[in-house]
Amino acid sequence: MTSSLRAALVGYGLGGSAFHAPFLASTPGLVLGAVVTGNPERQTAARDRYPGTEVIGSLDELLTRADEFDLAVVTTPNRHHAANATALLEHGLPVVVDKPFAASLDDARALRETARSRNLMLAPFHNRRYDGDFLTVQRLLNEGRLGRALRFESRFERWRPDASVNRKEWKENADPANAGGITFDLGSHLIDQAVVLFGRPTHVHAEVLVRRETALVDDDVFIALTHDNGVRSHLWMSAIAADLGPRFRVLGDKAYYVKYGLDPQENALRAGEIPGGPGWGEEPESEWGRVGADRQSTVERTDPGAYQQFWSGIVTALRTNTPPPVTADDGVTVLEVIEAAYRAQASGRQEIPPVG
Known part of the structure; x- marks a missing residue:
């Protein structure tokens, strides 16, 4: 049996706790391996709801352990989307990044190019x-x-x-x-x-x-x-x-x-x-x-x-090296x-x- 893909969720505000974590924890083929947040209250909330999930205190710490994960999901404030996603891609992780894809069109295009140059999946989260x-x-x-x-x-x-x-x-x-x-x-x-x-x-x-x-x-x-x-x-x-x-x-x-x-x-x-x-x-x-x-x-x-179909599509894309349900080109078009x-x-x- 193929092992499940370990996902690291970067951010645990409303987006992370409501729109991402429940699917990462319940989609067949995915495991919520870690939640990344430095906020003590959110750390406690994540541990209480997902007792089998590790809580990591910073993105820098996650990057040093990138090889332990198969996917990263970025749901931080908008201004950090592109920078966080770029850092994760540069450390070899496929990325789902919350909308908006980036804070500017130039940043969106640069982010897309980073993913292309490393042949890694990059999917904007257009769950709607x-x-x-x-x-x-x-x-x-x-x-x-x-x-x-x-x-x-x-x-x-x-x-x-x-x-x-x-x-x-x-x-x-x-x-x-x-x-x-x-x-x-x-x-x-x-x-x-x-x-x-x-x-x-x-x-x-x-x-x-x-x-x-x-x-x-x-x-x-x-x-x-x-x-x-x-x-x-x-x-x-x-x-x-x-x-x-x-x-x-x-x-x-x-x-x-x-x-x-x-x-x-x-x-x-x-x-x-x-x-x-x-x-x-x-x-x-x-x-x-x-x-x-x-x-x-x-x-x-x-x-x-x-919404679960987005996540099952992500699993398929990673397993088969095919395009995700929403592509980086789609994110660029929106910008x-x-x-x-x-x-x-x-x-x-x-x-x-x-x-x-």
């Missing part, structure tokens, strides 16, 4: 490809139920009018090196999903705004993408939406699909549920979307969300669009140059 509602959109388009796609509307909106509540300093810091703001945060997911469906865009229009009085970084953003096939993607991300719009509204030349509410996996993970069991990722019928045209529509069951969006806010609609 496995949201149930997004899987439903993919299925409806693939089945031709909506006809030819014309317009894709996608939103991550919240009502958090006070920027000082639950503020993470590095997410609200205006220093570009921190990759703070809602464009890097929620926008990374929305852009990636649009690219998965309709390909790398050719042009970008953006409204990147700071609305709340005490906010220092963008908190209310609209991005419009023009895809080569003629589809227009309209993406909203906001912390100050007093009325939440539909999560998805997809218009085709035969029918539409509209869906409100968020995938349930995040709340389940925050509540400490073990992923992948019976009913995992299932939405109640009251949350399902609708497919129709004009005034005629029917309820459409939401496909179960399946290309983000930087084009910031330029577009300053100077108008931006053309995205050829793949770089």
Whole structure:
């Protein structure tokens, strides 16, 4: 029997404890071998939840023992993503790195080149490809139920009018090196999903705004993408939406699909549920979307969300030396669009140059 791959999780904040550790500990073929954090409270939390997992106090210590592991997962503050991932790759470890892939396009490209030069897997963590509602959109388009796609509307909106509540300093810091703001945060997911469906865009229009009085970084953003096939993607991300719009509204030349509410996996993970069991990722019928045209529509069951599929894909990629479910090229594309969006806010609609 092939032994399981030992993973080292670098960082144990919300991302590490809720979105990574539960899957590293439960995915067939993976073992959560170590959690890397210097925070005493997080060290205790990791030991309590995963008593068989070693806690390592620093990335430097992990690097001296890199040959004891088969995979590293980086979920540190955004400004450290590229540097930490680069150090791990240079010590021979394949890496999954949380979004955003890097704090700048130049850093993203350099990180990709480091992985290529060492023939090591490098996978951005775009888990929202496995949201149930997004899987439903993919299925409806693939089945031709909506006809030819014309317009894709996608939103991550919240009502958090006070920027000082639950503020993470590095997410609200205006220093570009921190990759703070809602464009890097929620926008990374929305852009990636649009690219998965309709390909790398050719042009970008953006409204990147700071609305709340005490906010220092963008908190209310609209991005419009023009895809080569003629589809227009309209993406909203906001912390100050007093009325939440539909999560998805997809218009085709035969029918539409509209869906409100968020995938349930995040709340389940925050509540400490073990992923992948019976009913995992299932939405109640009251949350399902609708497919129709004009005034005629029917309820459409939401496909179960399946973040575990990202991790099983990582296992397969490492076992077979094949591409991971999300590639470094995908991460670079998201940064290309983000930087084009910031330029577009300053100077108008931006053309995205050829793949770089």
